[in-house]
Amino acid sequence: xxxxxxxxxxxxxxxxxxxxxxxxxxxxxxxxxxxxxxxxxxxxxxxxxxxxxxxxxxxxxxxxxxxxxxxxxxxxxxxxxxxxxxxxxxxxxxxxxxxxxxxxxxxxxxxxxxxxxxxxxxxxxxxxxxxxxxxxxxxxxxxxxxxxxxxxxxxxxxxxxxxxx
Amino acid sequence: xxxxxxxxxxxxxxxxxxxxxxxxxxxxxxxxxxxxxxxxxxxxxxxxxxxxxxxxxxxxxxxxxxxxxxxxxxxxxxxxxxxxxxxxxxxxxxxxxxxxxxxxxxxxxxxxxxxxxxxxxxxxxxxxxxxxxxxxxxxxxxxxxxxxxxxxxxxxxxxxxxxxx
Numbered sequence: 001x002x003x004x005x006x007x008x009x010x011x012x013x014x015x016x017x018x019x020x021x022x023x024x025x026x027x028x029x030x031x032x033x034x035x036x037x038x039x040x041x042x043x044x045x046x047x048x049x050x051x052x053x054x055x056x057x058x059x060x061x062x063x064x065x066x067x068x069x070x071x072x073x074x075x076x077x078x079x080x081x082x083x084x085x086x087x088x089x090x091x092x093x094x095x096x097x098x099x100x101x102x103x104x105x106x107x108x109x110x111x112x113x114x115x116x117x118x119x120x121x122x123x124x125x126x127x128x129x130x131x132x133x134x135x136x137x138x139x140x141x142x143x144x145x146x147x148x149x150x151x152x153x154x155x156x157x158x159x160x161x162x163x164x165x
Numbered sequence: 166x167x168x169x170x171x172x173x174x175x176x177x178x179x180x181x182x183x184x185x186x187x188x189x190x191x192x193x194x195x196x197x198x199x200x201x202x203x204x205x206x207x208x209x210x211x212x213x214x215x216x217x218x219x220x221x222x223x224x225x226x227x228x229x230x231x232x233x234x235x236x237x238x239x240x241x242x243x244x245x246x247x248x249x250x251x252x253x254x255x256x257x258x259x260x261x262x263x264x265x266x267x268x269x270x271x272x273x274x275x276x277x278x279x280x281x282x283x284x285x286x287x288x289x290x291x292x293x294x295x296x297x298x299x300x301x302x303x304x305x306x307x308x309x310x311x312x313x314x315x316x317x318x319x320x321x322x323x324x325x326x327x328x329x330x
Contacts (some may be wrong), residue, residue: 008211011278011303015205015237016183016322039204040180041216042291046173049214049295051206072180084250106294113176123288125297128208130214132290135168138176144316146181151309152325157181159316 016150019073019081022050023106024058032092032106033058034085036149038070046110046135048115051128057089059129063122064085068133069105072113074145075156080108081147101137103160112146184238184246187215188271189223191230197257197271198223199250202293203235203315211300213280216293220297222254224294228287233298234270237278237311245273246312266302277311279304289320 017036024031037051048070052059064066068127073081083095097109101116117133124130146157183203190197202216213235217224227233238246248260262274266281273279282298289295311322 003211003303005208005211007303007305008300011237011280012205012208012213013303014278014305014309014311015203016181016313017204018181036181037204037206039182039202039214039216040177040297041202041291042168042218043173043177046168046170046294047291048177049204049216049290051204053207053212057228072176080315113179115176116321121288121290123286123295123297125286125299126213127209130206130288130295132288135173137171138168139174140172145238146179146315148181148290148313148315148322150311150313150322153324157313157320158317159318 012054013152016148019147019149020107021071021073021084022068023069023071024062025069025104025106028061028064029056030106031089032084033062035080041132047120048117048133048135050131050132050133054126055127062119062131066119067103067105068117068119068131069103069107070115070117071108071111073147074112074141075147075158076145077147078154080099103136107139111140112141181313184312184314184319186236186238186249186273187233189227189230189233190230190269190271193226193229195271196223196226196254197249199246200288206297212285213263213282213298215298215301216297217296218293220242220292227284229294231267231284233282233284233296234272235280236273236283238312239277239306240312241310242312245272265306268301274306275306277306278303281288
């Protein structure tokens, strides 16, 4: 019996995941999207993956540019995340202070972590593309602070004893 | 300049991620590992991915069995997670109450979510294999509760206003 998509979505809402702004720039132009489907793959060579819907405007732009930055968000970026998710494609960088590192993909100045990457391969899986991205440069913020998406809402992660199990 | 692996690992420690016990059973035997590298891929068809080191004993077993269960853990499973991560391969199921659903892979009775899956494809990326797993059956716990790995420690996620941003 096929899995009900609503049940699957509810199940996935319980898989807590960091919130990221994935950006790109290059011949196909600049683009940014809010993504929680980012995952560490291997440290040899340092590689992460990002899942992006094939119906997202970002998909073809990421493929043509071949570079991307993963901006891992901190708790302080909740409103920025909402603003970017709601913004029209040409207004995604109106909020936040943006810079670049090596590839030219936009990097959020105070991201919890910024990973500047080139796309090493892409796997097509159903409705989504999985971008494997090899890391060319890293910037880690001094403050330990994270923003996760869980139960269809934002939650903040901080490195304080009070929030630990 | 190549990325320093220590810096990459620190960066990845700031990417909060749900803690899961990924299990399998079949011709190659039963196995279980604690994994945070699990990611939702697409709901058409319902598919998730799991990254597993090629140096892990689980890797070949997962490939031969071709089935796996992803047991998303709740805050109450912190000690279970530590016990499984530390246990010898043949003692991974000594703690917790285990059952099965469709594929025969061990399912944690009170998992936050259990996803019973078959492996639809595998991509090899550096030191790791990425298992794409199509979901055959789902069980979602009544209580909303999550366990995440962040800043090299466990944190609990609950659906309460007090922990929201």
